[in-house]
Amino acid sequence: MIKFGILTTLATLFLVCVVSSCHGPVPTSIGNTESPNVTIPSDITPPDGNCFKFSLFTSGYLLYTCNKNKTWSAGSGIGSIIPKDTSSLVVTTSATHPAPDSRDLPWALGKASNNKGDGAFKDITYLVRVNTCGGVAPDNSLCGTTYPTGYNYS
């Protein structure tokens, strides 16, 4: 059984670089390479030594599975959505910041690892998730009751 909702979010991706190399060539075929006019809260700002690479506006589903222990697990790992770009990475959330509206997924700082493929995601170090809309899991008390173990929710 699956219930669907919609999540939209803006992801701002960073790579390690020295400030001067931020003025070098930027990709032209992916996302928006203009840094978006979003104030990133200090608790989810990437550490010094990282700089903005591009932003992506995404829309879709975040799947949660109801575990036996009455908690929800969210899926992780993202792949490029650019045609012919097979690069991918795994994002581990290292800090969150409450979204202005609690019905929206918290804003977050994620550390990238397992970068694979020679594409846009190959040198990404951090992902900042801001301007989320939707995407929150149901209350844990509903896992195993309203939604049985193994239920997928998004």
Ligand SMILES: *[C@@H]1O[C@H](CO)[C@@H](O)[C@H](O)[C@H]1NC(C)=O
């Ligand atoms: C960026 O957003 C702020 C706050 O919404 C606004 O005051 C400012 O004019 C914007 N700057 C640009 C360059 O759009």
Ligand SMILES: *[C@@H]1O[C@H](CO)[C@@H](O)[C@H](O)[C@H]1NC(C)=O
């Ligand atoms: C609950 O189960 C999930 C999946 O097996 C696990 O990842 C998570 O750490 C568990 N949480 C607690 C609080 O035991």
